[in-house]
Amino acid sequence: MISFPNAKINLGLYVTERREDGYHNLETIFYPLAMNDALEVVPAAKAKLHLSGKAIAGDEEKNLVWKAYQLLKQQYPDIVPPLDIYLHKSIPMGAGLGGGSADGAFMLRLLNDFCKLQLDDDTLAELAMQLGSDCPFFIYNKPCLAYGRGEQLHPIALDLSGYQIVLACPEVHVSTVEAFKTITPKPATFDLAGLHRLAVEDWRGKVQNDFEEAIFLQKPELKTIKEELYAQGAIYASMTGTGSAFYALFPSEAEVVVNMPLPGTIVRTGALSRR
Numbered sequence: 693m694i695s696f697p698n699a700k701i702n703l704g705l706y707v708t709e710r711r712e713d714g715y716h717n718l719e720t721i722f723y724p725l726a727m728n729d730a731l732e733v734v735p736a737a738k739a740k741l742h743l744s745g746k747a748i749a750g751d752e753e754k755n756l757v758w759k760a761y762q763l764l765k766q767q768y769p770d771i772v773p774p775l776d777i778y779l780h781k782s783i784p785m786g787a788g789l790g791g792g793s794a795d796g797a798f799m800l801r802l803l804n805d806f807c808k809l810q811l812d813d814d815t816l817a818e819l820a821m822q823l824g825s826d827c828p829f830f831i832y833n834k835p836c837l838a839y840g841r842g843e844q845l846h847p848i849a850l851d852l853s854g855y856q857i858v859l860a861c862p863e864v865h866v867s868t869v870e871a872f873k874t875i876t877p878k879p880a881t882f883d884l885a886g887l888h889r890l891a892v893e894d895w896r897g898k899v900q901n902d903f904e905e906a907i908f909l910q911k912p913e914l915k916t917i918k919e920e921l922y923a924q925g926a927i928y929a930s931m932t933g934t935g936s937a938f939y940a941l942f943p944s945e946a947e948v949v950v951n952m953p954l955p956g957t958i959v960r961t962g963a964l965s966r967r
């Protein structure tokens with residue numbers, strides 16, 4: 693059985709409070725993108741994770757796909773069988789695109805279907821939260837306003853299917869843990885709950901990602917990426933998540949030519965279309 697975990701972008705991202713548990717309260721909108729990894733499970737004599745595509749740094753045991761498998765295997769030892777798990781990585785990592793979180797959440801969904809566990813989305817989202825703060829969103833996988841650590845999710849009627857979404861991914865890997873250390877929490881300067889009522893043309897200067905300011909201080913050269921996206925006619929451009937990827941919304945009919953000012957790649961994509 694195969695599935696295709698997709699990336700996300702953050703429309704606005706405000707870090708509003710440091711919590712007692714060491715995490716931070718956020719206000720953001722998660723928006724799913726048509727950009728995918730591939731994840732397949734096949735019955736096997738012994739469980740094993742097979743990786744291909746972009747090289748993943750770090751321990752395989754820490755891979756969220758493996759953790760998701762172990763989580764359900766522990767809960768349902770008689771139902772979840774040994775599996776060959778094939779993960780093909782295409783979504784850039786350390787970029788704020790949520791690829792690792794999507795892989796973990798999609799593994800829960802895949803096992804739920806493959807093993808006929810019949811867990812509903814809310815139960816899967818609770819399990820996903822044990823894998824990481826961004827994982828529950830990928831269980832629902834539709835535009836959502838998010839609060840708390842990112843797990844308090846409210847679907848929002850926001851449709852970007854009429855736009856080209858261009859990603860600019862510099863070869864800069866950002867550690868989420870380190871990114872949060874650079875932030876001084878403060879109240880959100882814009883109420884994202886009203887974003888769907890604001891024309892995309894009016895987002896610039898209003899809808900912000902709090903991590904941009906911190907990363908621009910450390911790596912001022914990243915500013916040139918956002919400037920290039922606006923210079924080429926982006927209606928709105930921002931860093932996603934804790935970075936380092938930037939996205940830009942362009943009119944669907946525009947012939948977009950973006951030159952990456954730093955080493956890295958440009959990826960053309962769009963909103964994830966709902967089936």
Ligand code: C5P
Pocket residue numbers: 714715716717718823824825826840841842868869872
């Ligand atoms: O939840 P996850 O494991 O993805 O988080 C990785 C790290 O990012 C946490 O250990 C924490 O340092 C930071 N984080 C945070 N507040 C959040 C989400 C993540 O401080 N809401």
